[in-house]
Amino acid sequence: QAFEACCVVSRHARCAALDHYVFNSQSEESDAEVKGMHSRATPTATVLSAASWFKWNQRYRPLTLSRLPSSMERQGHPRRRLPDIGLGFNLVQRAYLSRLRFKSEVRSDGSLGQTRTVTKRSAFHNRVNTQDKDASLGLPRFPLTPDGRVLLKAMSRPLLEEWVADQGERPMRAAQIWAWLYQEGRWVASAEEMHPEEVSRSFREKLGEVAEFGGRIRLRSDDVRVATDGTRKLLFEVESPSGGNGGIVESVIIPAPSGRVTLCISSQVGCAMNCQFCFTGRMGLKSNLTTEQIVEQVVVSKRLAKSEGMGKITNVVFMGMGEPLHNADAVINAVDILCEPRGMALSHNRVTVSTSGLVPQIRQYCRESNGSLAVSLNASTDEVRNWLMPINRKYNLATLMGALREEFPKKTGKSQRRVFFEYIMLRDINDSVEDAQRVVELTKDVPCKINLIRFNAHDGAEFFPSQQEQVLAFRDVLADSGVVVTVRESRGDDANAACGQLGSPGDWLGEGPMPKVPPRLRPPKSLQAVVAQMREVRPVKV
Numbered sequence: 001q002a003f004e005a006c007c008v009v010s011r012h013a014r015c016a017a018l019d020h021y022v023f024n025s026q027s028e029e030s031d032a033e034v035k036g037m038h039s040r041a042t043p044t045a046t047v048l049s050a051a052s053w054f055k056w057n058q059r060y061r062p063l064t065l066s067r068l069p070s071s072m073e074r075q076g077h078p079r080r081r082l083p084d085i086g087l088g089f090n091l092v093q094r095a096y097l098s099r100l101r102f103k104s105e106v107r108s109d110g111s112l113g114q115t116r117t118v119t120k121r122s123a124f125h126n127r128v129n130t131q132d133k134d135a136s137l138g139l140p141r142f143p144l145t146p147d148g149r150v151l152l153k154a155m156s157r158p159l160l161e162e163w164v165a166d167q168g169e170r171p172m173r174a175a176q177i178w179a180w181l182y183q184e185g186r187w188v189a190s191a192e193e194m195h196p197e198e199v200s201r202s203f204r205e206k207l208g209e210v211a212e213f214g215g216r217i218r219l220r221s222d223d224v225r226v227a228t229d230g231t232r233k234l235l236f237e238v239e240s241p242s243g244g245n246g247g248i249v250e251s252v253i254i255p256a257p258s259g260r261v262t263l264c265i266s267s268q269v270g271c272a273m274n275c276q277f278c279f280t281g282r283m284g285l286k287s288n289l290t291t292e293q294i295v296e297q298v299v300v301s302k303r304l305a306k307s308e309g310m311g312k313i314t315n316v317v318f319m320g321m322g323e324p325l326h327n328a329d330a331v332i333n334a335v336d337i338l339c340e341p342r343g344m345a346l347s348h349n350r351v352t353v354s355t356s357g358l359v360p361q362i363r364q365y366c367r368e369s370n371g372s373l374a375v376s377l378n379a380s381t382d383e384v385r386n387w388l389m390p391i392n393r394k395y396n397l398a399t400l401m402g403a404l405r406e407e408f409p410k411k412t413g414k415s416q417r418r419v420f421f422e423y424i425m426l427r428d429i430n431d432s433v434e435d436a437q438r439v440v441e442l443t444k445d446v447p448c449k450i451n452l453i454r455f456n457a458h459d460g461a462e463f464f465p466s467q468q469e470q471v472l473a474f475r476d477v478l479a480d481s482g483v484v485v486t487v488r489e490s491r492g493d494d495a496n497a498a499c500g501q502l503g504s505p506g507d508w509l510g511e512g513p514m515p516k517v518p519p520r521l522r523p524p525k526s527l528q529a530v531v532a533q534m535r536e537v538r539p540v541k542v
Helices: 011-024 028-040 049-058 092-096 157-166 172-182 201-210 293-307 324-339 359-368 382-388 399-407 433-442 469-481 527-539
Strands: 006-009 044-048 100-108 112-121 125-132 217-219 232-239 247-256 261-262 270-271 284-288 315-318 350-353 370-377 420-423 446-453 484-488
Touching: 011 284, 011 359, 049 270, 157 172, 201 324, 217 293, 232 293, 247 270, 247 284, 247 293, 270 324, 284 324, 293 324, 293 433, 315 324, 359 370, 359 399, 382 527, 420 469, 446 469, 469 484
Parallel strands: 261 315, 315 350, 350 370, 370 420, 420 446, 446 484
Antiparallel strands: 100 112, 112 125, 217 232, 232 247, 247 261, 270 284
């Protein structure tokens, strides 16, 4: 029976499939039909007739997408999935997410070939392109370890289902693996830990051979640091892509008197943002963490919290080492895994990603993820923020606030109505009543909640925390203007586990050269005298 279907594909992949159809078609009528479609093709979508769709679905299913790419979503197309007609998380969608671009070409023997362009990201998205003339030598279908085993924690639920089918197993096997990886109290580290009454011995043996349950990151169990308030700082050794030592990242488990337990996790080894008040920012950036390394921090922390009687982890915040949206793809994938209802089942309102203000990635995150967003504000003028947070020189306050006004409240899905602003209180730098009044003016059209955070001192810091009276005066100005505001209490300060204290500048333990240490920046003229007085009390190497 004839039916109508909409097929949305990336432009190059669509053209390659149409060209291939023309070159190999045996019917003049089909040639004319497809050539006509080629001439009418647009960069965003092609609507095919029932007959044409049937041919595509039978012969070119691997070249179709089951979801609109994010670039099309940003052009205004709603995020939705196509009818369930057998389109999985396939080659072109993986290629899109991996920043592959395909271009069709005709070889000298008349056959169709493809040029593969791999786009890699470096800091601030400077792009370096490399080409490989053989698409068959592209990225593997599934994420693999250096020894060829599949990384289970790097895969979303749909991709895991596809891998299970590729192994010739029944779909229920994907549900079993997902449940044993992520459901409360299970969190298995190997196939042998899966219950034999639920998972057959033969399948467990097969998983042990072809799959990796870990996340290429290992907890230093003998180096868990406990603060007097019960906060625990965890140190993880990161495995590099080659299998060697990729450095150290830190996570923090923060119990609250109310019974809530928050986990603060890292997204990078080091950080490239060079925020002047942050200890991690003095490390420079060594590498991004992968999806499985981010997810493994949560799994291991859940095991530890349960074993030490801390209770269930209820909230996860990406506020550890690194700028999460500088590693946006891995972070968005990790958020999806954490919030998947058949696994960890964390509420989207309890998973929060914090950013210093990367505007394009803020837009991407808001449109591709239902997780919550927090933005580090920390200044009321561009002059001061340019110094404290150098990213402001690229995306200033007007640009940042303009993007947030457009994105909040979020338009799609079950998601937050208000953005969270974080404001670190620095004595005589950004804590005046005038600063509070300017913050009110900046945020007046943005649905928001503001968290005031006490500055936590660390080695080499040139700042001091604001006096409690000044913090309360700042809070009152915001509250009297109708802004929702709270004062966040510092936790874990005596174990260097508080906000802004994570990392170990100058103590690089990974492979390769030590990351370049970012320079300290010159304060604005209006604050140079104040900073000079602070440095007399607390000398800082500039």
